Amino acid sequence: MSLDVVVRGGQVVMPAGARRLDIGVSDGVIVELAAELAGAREVDATGLHVFPGVVDAHVHLNEPGRTEWEGFETGSRALAAGGATAFLDMPLNSSPPVLTRERFEEKRALGEQKSLLDFGLWGGLTPLNLDQMDDLADAGVIGFKAFMSNSGLDEFPAVDDVTLYEGMRAAARLGLVVGTHAESDDFTRRLTVAARAGGGRSVRDYLATRPVVTELEAVGRALLYAHETGAALHLVHLSSGAAVALAAEWKAKGVDVSVETCPHYLHFTDEDVERVGAALKCAPPLRPRAVQDDLWRHVLAGDVDTVGSDHSPAPPSMKTSDDFFALWGGISGAQSTLNVLLDGGHHRRGLPLEAVAALSALNPARRFRLPGKGRMEVGADADLALVRLEETFTLTELHDRWQQNPYRGETFRGRVHATYSRGRKVYENGVFDDSVRGRLLRPLPASQKV
Numbered sequence: 001m002s003l004d005v006v007v008r009g010g011q012v013v014m015p016a017g018a019r020r021l022d023i024g025v026s027d028g029v030i031v032e033l034a035a036e037l038a039g040a041r042e043v044d045a046t047g048l049h050v051f052p053g054v055v056d057a058h059v060h061l062n063e064p065g066r067t068e069w070e071g072f073e074t075g076s077r078a079l080a081a082g083g084a085t086a087f088l089d090m091p092l093n094s095s096p097p098v099l100t101r102e103r104f105e106e107k108r109a110l111g112e113q114k115s116l117l118d119f120g121l122w123g124g125l126t127p128l129n130l131d132q133m134d135d136l137a138d139a140g141v142i143g144f145k146a147f148m149s150n151s152g153l154d155e156f157p158a159v160d161d162v163t164l165y166e167g168m169r170a171a172a173r174l175g176l177v178v179g180t181h182a183e184s185d186d187f188t189r190r191l192t193v194a195a196r197a198g199g200g201r202s203v204r205d206y207l208a209t210r211p212v213v214t215e216l217e218a219v220g221r222a223l224l225y226a227h228e229t230g231a232a233l234h235l236v237h238l239s240s241g242a243a244v245a246l247a248a249e250w251k252a253k254g255v256d257v258s259v260e261t262c263p264h265y266l267h268f269t270d271e272d273v274e275r276v277g278a279a280l281k282c283a284p285p286l287r288p289r290a291v292q293d294d295l296w297r298h299v300l301a302g303d304v305d306t307v308g309s310d311h312s313p314a315p316p317s318m319k320t321s322d323d324f325f326a327l328w329g330g331i332s333g334a335q336s337t338l339n340v341l342l343d344g345g346h347h348r349r350g351l352p353l354e355a356v357a358a359l360s361a362l363n364p365a366r367r368f369r370l371p372g373k374g375r376m377e378v379g380a381d382a383d384l385a386l387v388r389l390e391e392t393f394t395l396t397e398l399h400d401r402w403q404q405n406p407y408r409g410e411t412f413r414g415r416v417h418a419t420y421s422r423g424r425k426v427y428e429n430g431v432f433d434d435s436v437r438g439r440l441l442r443p444l445p446a447s448q449k450v
């Protein structure tokens with residue numbers, strides 16, 4: 001077979017570990033993996049590790065409607081600079097949110113015009129649109145996202161228990177995942193009201209309104225409904241080892257559940273929020289060191305399935321206030337997932353390279369049934385992140401729109417050198433090929449094997 005590109009001499013990170021192999025690419029697909037290949041064009045990967053491109057299953061690029069917060073162009077560039085080749089965009093904070101087929105098609109068209117990378121779209125599950133789920137599935141959503149607490153936006157209301165239960169029944173019938181933002185509305189609301197009544201406005205006051213029990217309570221309820229409905233549940237952004245452990249218990253009982261955590265829970269703590277401020281406000285919030293250590297233990301034990309960035313920027317005007325409660329909650333992390341997993345995971349804690357690849361690429365691709373994504377094998381898309389595994393560097397060049405980014409100035413060992421999307425170079429050493437465009441990813445039907 002004639003090869004368009006040969007990526008030569010790299011350590012290729014496969015499920016069984018890293019191996020020195022050449023990668024033969026034809027028409028954007030990996031067609032050969034062998035010790036020695038010759039091709040028309042060569043990419044020299046000597047001294048580099050070749051990871052499957054990151055599949056970031058949790059970003060808020062906010063287009064249309066809040067493109068000034070972030071957008072497909074800047075968001076997908078930041079992702080590419082971090083080694084991502086595919087992302088799944090949340091149904092909010094784009095506005096109006098993706099609650100109907102019409103909104104799906106609108107966002108899809110914008111993504112196809114502007115995104116550097118392949119992308120899939122989440123649909124929303126809210127009390128407003130239970131009757132739209134079949135249409136959204138038909139349009140091609142990769143799953144349904146529900147907030148169990150206030151989303152911060154009136155146009156995307158939280159689910160009540162019955163809506164979540166009914167939504168899971170529908171999702172089970174449709175063969176699609178339900179993703180939950182699992183924090184108890186009762187806890188968060190009442191603790192916030194009490195804090196405000198007492199004049200609370202500091203970082204510590206905010207953190208105290210969202211203790212770990214808030215997450216545990218909602219996670220437990222979501223698991224119960226998944227058990228009762230048979231739905232596939234994806235618990236997004238778990239912040240505590242305790243919540244991960246609860247999910248693992250139900251998984252052992254047969255519940256179809258997957259667990260996401262985010263780079264910020266693994267890299268920053270509550271003390272960093274006090275030091276850095278607005279750029280590290282999120283919900284659930286960052287936790288004390290002991291909770292983070294416990295979360296890492298669960299990552300190392302294999303209890304966490306995916307790491308998604310939950311990239312959710314906002315303009316500086318919404319990230320500036322001396323009242324911490326008034327700030328927009330969301331962290332800009334699209335570029336940093338691999339850095340955190342390589343530095344904090346591989347180098348500091350011995351997380352194997354294949355586990356880094358599974359958490360960032362293989363598992364999300366499998367969970368969302370994305371054909372050809374997340375793996376270094378013949379027949380898969382040539383989605384590659386070329387990494388200088390041993391290089392230590394300080395992150396200064398950020399590519400998201402506002403760059404109010406808590407990772408600026410952080411030092412990591414393990415740096416993304418270049419990113420290839422379906423065999424096309426989209427990023428190398430700070431430079432992008434902005435002519436590349438991604439395409440919509442739809443989930444493979446539940447009846448077919450990914």
Ligand SMILES: NC(=O)NC(NC(N)=O)C(=O)[O-]
Pocket residue numbers: 060092093151152181237281282283284310312329330331
């Ligand atoms: N509307 C948001 O962007 N919310 C996000 N914000 C966070 N995590 O602080 C999220 O995932 O909940």
Ligand SMILES: [Zn+2]
Pocket residue numbers: 181236237283
């Ligand atoms: Zn959330």
Ligand SMILES: [Zn+2]
Pocket residue numbers: 058059060090310312
């Ligand atoms: Zn989110």
